[in-house]
Amino acid sequence: MRMSNTDKHLPDDHVAVSRLLSKILRHEPEMIGIRLDSQGWVSVDELIRAIERTARTTGASKRLRTMPTITKDVLQAVVATSDKQRFTLSPDGTRIRAAQGHSIGVELGYAEMEPPAVLYHGTTWSNWASIAEEGLTPRTRHAVHLSTDIDTATRVGARHGQLLVLVVNAAQMHADGYAFTRSDNGVWLTAIVPTAYLSQLKPNERGPKS
Structure with a gap:
């Protein structure tokens, strides 16, 4: 491993x-x-x-x-x-x-919070076709995991294949009624991210550093 x-x-x-x-x-x-x-x-x-x-x-x-x-x-x-x-x-x-990452049924008890305006998710290009159709879903996990910075999302996605970093319009999601929580280790959690709130990170884009 x-x-x-x-x-x-x-x-x-x-x-x-x-x-x-x-x-x-x-x-x-x-x-x-x-x-x-x-x-x-x-x-x-x-x-x-x-x-x-x-x-x-x-x-x-x-x-x-x-x-x-x-x-x-x-x-x-x-x-x-x-x-x-x-x-x-x-x-x-x-x-x-x-702190998070469960595939078993738990209720972590984190309070709902207003997220940062923008969050990031690291994945691979091989997953893009299904994400474009279904959005980000938890799959085997308890929730979708989102990062506050590009560096963290990059490290997560790069472990699994050809990197794709997605930008999440968390401010609009929250305004539209989607719930967010933050784990003890700073990972933002939500049940699903519909495709309408996603975009691909452009090479020249920069976000806050971790």
């Missing part, structure tokens, strides 16, 4: 923990026999115990069997050093969840 820009800032053992947490907290909590609450939270103690227990189970995956020992200190370090701030700890440090 290619290492992301974010992963390059983490020690190798923290990279492995971060990837495992993403899989569990965004997509497959059942892989270690836990259930997330309605807003995606789980007890830190329960999470650590479940990972350790599952790793010792006969037939456990290599990923789990070779995982470094996960402690509260390790979790706190992974949360603190992730450039994208993928995970959120509760104020008292007893619970953890993924």
Whole structure:
């Protein structure tokens, strides 16, 4: 698996923990026999115990069997050093969840907010035909993810193929009644972006830097 820009800032053992947490907290909590609450939270103690227990189970995956020992200190370090701030700890440090990116049914509880006038979405040209017909849809995710700056959208889209950065007229969407929320790590979320609010970023266009 290619290492992301974010992963390059983490020690190798923290990279492995971060990837495992993403899989569990965004997509497959059942892989270690836990259930997330309605807003995606789980007890830190329960999470650590479940990972350790599952790793010792006969037939456990290599990923789990070779995982470094996960402690509260390790979790706190992974949360603190992730450039994208993928995970959120509760104020008292007893619970953890993924900030966004879920493919499972959760209600993250973020308050609706007025978005910036313009937002960006990084994708690839291979997706353009379906986007032009259907708009931006969550697909396997809980919501459409939008960035406040071109650099972030570029990094996201460039991971998957020939880059296409889309400009979202968020101000008009909001005026037309579409709801926006912002995750703990600054990603803007919305249910769908119809094609009417999309345009392709021109090579000479510049947006705010991250």
